[in-house]
Amino acid sequence: MKAAITLFEEQGYEQTTVAEIAERAGLTKRTFFxxxxxxxxxxxxxxxxxxxxWLEGMAGAPPEASPLAVVAAGLDPVxxxxxxxxxxxxxxxxxxxxxxxxxERELIKLQTLAGAIEAALVARGAPANAATLAxxxxxxxxxxxxxxxxxxxxxxxxxxxxxxxxxxxxxxxxA
Amino acid sequence: MKAAITLFEEQGYEQTTVAEIAERAGLTKRTFFxxxxxxxxxxxxxxxxxxxxWLEGMAGAPPEASPLAVVAAGLDPVxxxxxxxxxxxxxxxxxxxxxxxxxERELIKLQTLAGAIEAALVARGAPANAATLAxxxxxxxxxxxxxxxxxxxxxxxxxxxxxxxxxxxxxxxxA
DNA sequence: GTCTATAGTGCGATAGAC
DNA sequence: GTCTATCGCACTATAGAC
Numbered sequence: 001m002k003a004a005i006t007l008f009e010e011q012g013y014e015q016t017t018v019a020e021i022a023e024r025a026g027l028t029k030r031t032f033f034x035x036x037x038x039x040x041x042x043x044x045x046x047x048x049x050x051x052x053x054w055l056e057g058m059a060g061a062p063p064e065a066s067p068l069a070v071v072a073a074g075l076d077p078v079x080x081x082x083x084x085x086x087x088x089x090x091x092x093x094x095x096x097x098x099x100x101x102x103x104e105r106e107l108i109k110l111q112t113l114a115g116a117i118e119a120a121l122v123a124r125g126a127p128a129n130a131a132t133l134a135x136x137x138x139x140x141x142x143x144x145x146x147x148x149x150x151x152x153x154x155x156x157x158x159x160x161x162x163x164x165x166x167x168x169x170x171x172x173x174x175a
Numbered sequence: 176m177k178a179a180i181t182l183f184e185e186q187g188y189e190q191t192t193v194a195e196i197a198e199r200a201g202l203t204k205r206t207f208f209x210x211x212x213x214x215x216x217x218x219x220x221x222x223x224x225x226x227x228x229w230l231e232g233m234a235g236a237p238p239e240a241s242p243l244a245v246v247a248a249g250l251d252p253v254x255x256x257x258x259x260x261x262x263x264x265x266x267x268x269x270x271x272x273x274x275x276x277x278x279e280r281e282l283i284k285l286q287t288l289a290g291a292i293e294a295a296l297v298a299r300g301a302p303a304n305a306a307t308l309a310x311x312x313x314x315x316x317x318x319x320x321x322x323x324x325x326x327x328x329x330x331x332x333x334x335x336x337x338x339x340x341x342x343x344x345x346x347x348x349x350a
Numbered sequence: 351g352t353c354t355a356t357a358g359t360g361c362g363a364t365a366g367a368c
Numbered sequence: 369g370t371c372t373a374t375c376g377c378a379c380t381a382t383a384g385a386c
Contacts, residue, residue: 133340168304169308208358
């Protein structure tokens with residue numbers, strides 16, 4: 001995975017073949033496809049960690065919290081996780097932004113994440129419709145926040161940016 | 176495009192080659208790729224119409240309306256457009272639901288749509304952050320509503336389902 | 351590990367509209 | 369004549385089957 005990202009940075013994503021990645025990592029092409037279902041997937045392993053951390057954070061929220069509050073609670077540990085990874089996140093974001101296929105994959109990952117959050121909300125007893133909308137709203141807030149975070153310089157700013165976005169979302173939907 | 180959808184319905188999306196589609200439509204593979212940048216794109220031509228209709232609807236909203244109200248106004252003509260197309264929408268939705276690549280493409284289309292809506296809100300004078308969030312919220316409401324609409328039997332129910340989803344979104348974000 | 355099918359591209363040739 | 373659409377063919381990369 002390190003090999004892949006280095007090559008993507010050096011030569012661009014499209015210009016890097018799976019054979020090259022495998023060679024640099026000391027693997028065969030076949031083995032690469034055993035680990036990653038396709039070339040894009042190399043850049044999205046981290047999203048599994050994001051999901052599990054987010055869900056853990058939600059589990060710690062008080063039982064009476066509203067669906068959106070539960071979702072927001074999941075972003076506390078996410079902010080901690082991200083605090084150490086701003087420079088990596090930027091490289092990755094730049095690679096993804098430069099390639100439509102990768103943008104597609106990112107969106108499907110976010111959608112998968114929204115599905116997992118929704119399921120967790122339902123498991124906590126939230127009504128289905130509220131769970132869907134709160135999960136989607138939470139992922140939107142995350143996505144918007146992430147975009148702002150990689151454009152500024154303080155690795156620790158993630159949590160504060162989340163709160164800003166949440167507040168703005170409330171303002172927008174209130175009227 | 177008709178040829179493509181028929182074949183996808185008959186044999187499945189993955190089992191249908193571009194060569195087959197082209198043949199049935201009386202074209203060559205090369206010409207197919209002149210019209211559609213890739214095989215997925217056949218199913219998403221309609222999204223351009225969705226976007227233009229939505230934006231038109233937004234243009235008709237009163238100047239003092241809140242960003243989300245403007246976005247919601249765009250869904251009036253969208254509901255009219257969809258009223259005639261429930262059966263087609265179902266077929267298309269089933270094909271897309273059965274294929275991860277197509278789900279990815281759908282999400283990127285929705286994201287593009289959100290971008291256009293955001294730009295239109297900014298052009299009307301909305302603040303950038305509010306525009307981003309209102310556009311995202313609007314597209315989420317659309318997506319959720321669409322999913323509900325294809326699961327019921329009244330083609331004209333789209334607008335009412337939009338209002339339900341909007342109300343639920345307000346309830347979720349309020350607390 | 352090799353081989354195959356398919357998606358998708360580049361480029362020159364061709365055919366018809368004006 | 370130019371312009372535009374389609375075609376034909378050779379080509380690469382990927383995904384998966386054997």
